[in-house]
Amino acid sequence: MEALRASSVQSLYIPNALHKTHLITKPNFINFQSSSILIPTSWSFSSRSFKVFTTSSSYTIISTENTDPKLLENETPDEKFDWYSSSWCPVIPVCDLDKRVPHGKKVLGLDIVVWWDKNDSSWKVFDDACPHRLAPLSDGRIDKWGRLQCAYHGWCFNGSGDCKLIPQAAPDGPPVNTFKKACVAIYPSTVQHDILWFWPNTDPKYKDIIQKKKPPYLPELDDPSSAKLMGMKVDREGGKPLEMSVTKLDVNGFIGKADWGGSKFIAPFIYQNSINPVVGQRNESESTAGIKKERKIMSVGPVNWQKACFVPTKADAFVVGFRRWLRKYSGGQINWGGKFSEILPPTPPREQLMDRYWSHVVNCRSCNSAYKSLNAVEVILQIISIVSIGIVAATKQSVMSAAARTMVVLMAVVCFATSRWLAHFIYKNFHYHDYNHASR
Numbered sequence: 001m002e003a004l005r006a007s008s009v010q011s012l013y014i015p016n017a018l019h020k021t022h023l024i025t026k027p028n029f030i031n032f033q034s035s036s037i038l039i040p041t042s043w044s045f046s047s048r049s050f051k052v053f054t055t056s057s058s059y060t061i062i063s064t065e066n067t068d069p070k071l072l073e074n075e076t077p078d079e080k081f082d083w084y085s086s087s088w089c090p091v092i093p094v095c096d097l098d099k100r101v102p103h104g105k106k107v108l109g110l111d112i113v114v115w116w117d118k119n120d121s122s123w124k125v126f127d128d129a130c131p132h133r134l135a136p137l138s139d140g141r142i143d144k145w146g147r148l149q150c151a152y153h154g155w156c157f158n159g160s161g162d163c164k165l166i167p168q169a170a171p172d173g174p175p176v177n178t179f180k181k182a183c184v185a186i187y188p189s190t191v192q193h194d195i196l197w198f199w200p201n202t203d204p205k206y207k208d209i210i211q212k213k214k215p216p217y218l219p220e221l222d223d224p225s226s227a228k229l230m231g232m233k234v235d236r237e238g239g240k241p242l243e244m245s246v247t248k249l250d251v252n253g254f255i256g257k258a259d260w261g262g263s264k265f266i267a268p269f270i271y272q273n274s275i276n277p278v279v280g281q282r283n284e285s286e287s288t289a290g291i292k293k294e295r296k297i298m299s300v301g302p303v304n305w306q307k308a309c310f311v312p313t314k315a316d317a318f319v320v321g322f323r324r325w326l327r328k329y330s331g332g333q334i335n336w337g338g339k340f341s342e343i344l345p346p347t348p349p350r351e352q353l354m355d356r357y358w359s360h361v362v363n364c365r366s367c368n369s370a371y372k373s374l375n376a377v378e379v380i381l382q383i384i385s386i387v388s389i390g391i392v393a394a395t396k397q398s399v400m401s402a403a404a405r406t407m408v409v410l411m412a413v414v415c416f417a418t419s420r421w422l423a424h425f426i427y428k429n430f431h432y433h434d435y436n437h438a439s440r
């Protein structure tokens, strides 16, 4: 449930926090998976001197060089971050994967299928397109030999991506299944911290990339004591000046120091907060506000971020640091491999935007089983209620005493009321939970 509370609107909303609705001690993964992207596709800064502007016509210019004296010294201005050959990309916690079926995911604009290769006892990540006629392999199945089988015409692939069977191929004909074009593109993958990672590039030269580079090691993820979620209401007006500064920024991310701890951005997927005291809480409302905010930034033009925003205090240092990294090393935007335009899709209705069921519960094994169990309890309570009333109605007064009848009726009422309360609880926690700052 904690994970559920922390999840429905995912990470990025960067520089303020990350991937979940609370500030937490654990590292966060910046989610570039399909529907939960809160990061705009294009950001930019307008000047190398990194100045901050007001929106008025006569700009007040404040240089952040005063607050981040080391910033420019550490930068490597001409490097570019390659989103598809620089970093391992987290896909999903393995506890949320079912070994019996293939799982379709979209990460960084890439359609991938994740499946368990029982012959190699490892998770595989393939391009989610059958080489035959491009049907999604995630719609297929794992056959009894442990091969990934396409649902459409039954082609079967082993864990190396080799085609092992084309049912339509004549037995005495050429071995077309051995042709290179019959193979599926395979991504390097590995498991670390019980999370599945993949290298978002199928070029064979990265086949053994794990020998040269491993996913970032995050000791906090292996330490249960640091898994505690933080949460408290924030008194906005009770805010105070924060000493925050970016001490190092390069193509690999940035390191930030703050009086409450610090932050580390490991480009491009991990944002890590080290928190000494509890500092606050995010919630869905803030996440939806983040989406609206990004839309406004896009409406003024991604290169005009500084003109639209006024960030004169050190409390914004990490936001500024991230925007700076994005501009300098990624051209101001995520590289979607040319798959998407910079135009943001229409904002869905609030109910859809803040829906928890499809954004989280179906993908989280623990929440999913809790959801099913609670639904079962709700049905059982209703059945008990109806059966109890039925017993009272069908039993003659001489058989059951008045006190017993009262008890059974009472039980029926309690069960019914509990089932109604449970239905509300399930809806509020697993489907949709609105949040209004004004009423808190």
Ligand code: FES
Pocket: 130, 131, 132, 133, 134, 135, 150, 151, 152, 153, 154, 155
């Ligand atoms: S599309 Fe996959 S076997 Fe035909």
